[in-house]
Amino acid sequence: MINDGLHPMSYDGRAAFLEEAQDLLAELETTLLELEKQPSECGFIQRAFRALHTIKGSGAMFGYEDVSRFTHELESAFDRVRDGRLDASPELVRIGLLARDQIQAMLDESAGRGQADSAIQEAILEQLSALVGAPAGQNKATVAAGNRTQKPDAICSESRIWRIRFRPAEEILLKGTNPLLLFRELRTLGNLVVRADFSGIPELPRIHPENCYVAWELELKTNAAGEAIRDVFLFVEDDCELSIEALGKSQPDILASTEPWTQGSIDKRRDPHSPGGDAVSIRVATNKVDQLINYVGELVVVQAHLNQLASVSELPELQVVSEEVERLVAGLRDNAMSMRMFPLKGTFARFRRLVHDLAASLEKEVEFVTEGGETELDKTVIDQLNDPLLHLIRNSMDHGLERPDARLTAGKPRQGTLRLRAGYSGATVLISIADDGRGLDVEAIRRRATEKGLIPAEAQLSHAEMHSLIFMAGFSTAQQVTSVSGRGVGLDVVKRNIETLRGTIDIASQPGAGTTVTLRLPLTLAIIDGLLVRAGHAHFVAPLSNVLECVELSAQPARRSSGKQLLDLRGVLTPYIRLRDFFGIPAEPTQLEQVLIVEAPGGRFGIAVDQVLGDHQTVIKNLGRVYRHVEVISGATILGDGTVALILDPQRLAQAAIQDRDRCAV
Secondary structure (H helix, E strand, O other), X not given: OOOXXXXXXXXXXXXXXXXXXXXXXXXXXXXXXXXXXXOOOHHHHHHHHHHHHHHHHHHHHOOOHHHHHHHHHHHHHHHHHHXXXXXXXXXXXXXXXXXXXXXXXXXXXXXXXXXXXXXXXXXXHHHXXXXXXXXXXXXXXXXXXXXXXXXXXXXXXXXXXXXXXXEEOHHXXXXXXXXXXXXXXXXXXXXXXXXEEOOOOOXXXXXXXXXXXXXXXXXXXXXXXXXXXXXXXXXXXXXXXXXXXXXXXXXXXXXXXXXXXXXXXXXXXXXXXXXXXXXXXXXXXXXXXXXXXHHHHHHHHHHHHHHHHHHHOOOHHHHHHHHHHHHHHHHHHHHXXXXXXXXXXXXXXXXXXXXXXXXXXXXXXXXXXXXXXOOEEEHHHHHOOHHHHHXXXXXXXHHHOOOHHHHXXXXXXXXXXXXXXEEEEOOEEEEEEEEOOOOOOHHHHHHHXXXXXXXXXXXXXXXXXXXXXXXXXXXXXXXXXXXXXXXXOOHHHHHHHXXXXXXXXXXXXXXXXXXXXXXXXXXXXXXXXXXXXXXXXXXXXXXXXXXXXXXXXXXXXXXXXXXXXXXXXXXXXXXXXXXXXXHXXXXXXXXEEEEEEEEXXXXXXXXXXOEEEEEEEXXXXXXXXXXXXXXXXXXXEEOOOOOXXXXXXXXXXXXXXXXXXXXXXX
């Protein structure tokens, strides 16, 4: 590790590098996969080079010399591609992906997670050397010194001069950053002249020995773009005043801040999605956001209590205060929840590599298409989506999509398509995985379900009911066990995980045309808008997103047909249940009931309650492991008076009611 006599790298600095390195590795993987499709696209070549260059330089700065040396070898190969001395061949992409995995393993090892295999590293270097035509490790001495071999005249011929003004925060050394290593990295881009500014050094009695009071003005002559220069300061830009401006006759496409060199002109990361692009974006630890959400949830409960007190109070001032607090809490809730919302594009990009590798191992040609990556979802939900999506994609790749020869025989293009799509549907998010493969074989499903005793041989099931059998535990139509599937483990886990997220899963398939699996998920698992209802003495909350409408039902005798209670809803007979009867709540019948109409798998369904009390901001609390088998209840919440209300899962409640009725009819 290099520290040039300055303060050693701190944990904070290394942690920041490890966090940013994950984004760089994800960018590298996505770029390599795109480069495989478009090997002549200069933009992908440049992006891959920049990601490698940043990992190499920042790795050296934070003491990851082994990562820096290894990354340098791949960076040198992509430098040859940039110069036209090497083709962006599929072999280079394959080696690049292996190297990316090895860098990840090396970083994981440094963080105490697993151990990197040095034999794999050497094998990658040998393959890279054979491809490039240069001995492996020939530039190790160069990278250890922090320089990349370049031709001086090549730098000067198409170069421009950049002025860089850099004033680090006084405590930057305590955070583990060594400014000298930043300058060393700049020298890899071209000819660098450094001038120190000592005007900020205080009088001797006020000097702290571990603080940095020096600023620098640098002139860099390089053919690199402004982005490459800014990448050098990627991990310190929030802890410094930084100005980068071009002095040459041509201006770059992307400029850093060119504002005057004045105290306080701290250049920070900008959010491109904000109005005018001037909102500052910062990283916040997930646990801090979760803690904020918890506090907001408690505040919502207190606000509900205040509303209840104000409603029975004769003080107009208290009512005014209550309404103002309600407005502020609603705004705080919406802003706090938005902090946990993340676009799905990062999750979608993660599966490109999976599809790429599976296609190679299964000898299939597959185009992976993603749509709706900008759709946002609660990070808690996203974190639990990885495994279900992984199982579904693997299942489509193995069972759904055919090999090229089989597709050609069936009159299809030799390349199959796997489409991952996301979008909003009211207060829910729909995620679908669709392939244009062979579709589900209903007869094969029937045979296997009968063999396993899941259904009787004479059972008459619809196609939708047959399709749902593949989500039963242990079900598989695979004739042999492979590394991808065939062990009867997976889709039942998918269904269980999605239901844990209070979501639903649907499947549609057409023989020879493909299969589409659709996940319906709530936007968030923390705070929802609900409809507070009463059944007998008990209170319940129905998620507002599940309720289509609310209608009145008089105390006249219910119409019945085949054991069903039916409601005439604008000429359409709709089955319904009474909530107090379903839960066995003792109560006298009311003269006028209200029915919540929800969308159930078999159509619309009604849930009759004694009273609808109104909208309710619902903070979801888990019931604990004791109640994990009560599927019709998805959680609980605390009302303003301190009592507990159970949160209904209307769709599961409708399913359970239908199953109970069918059992009674038999």
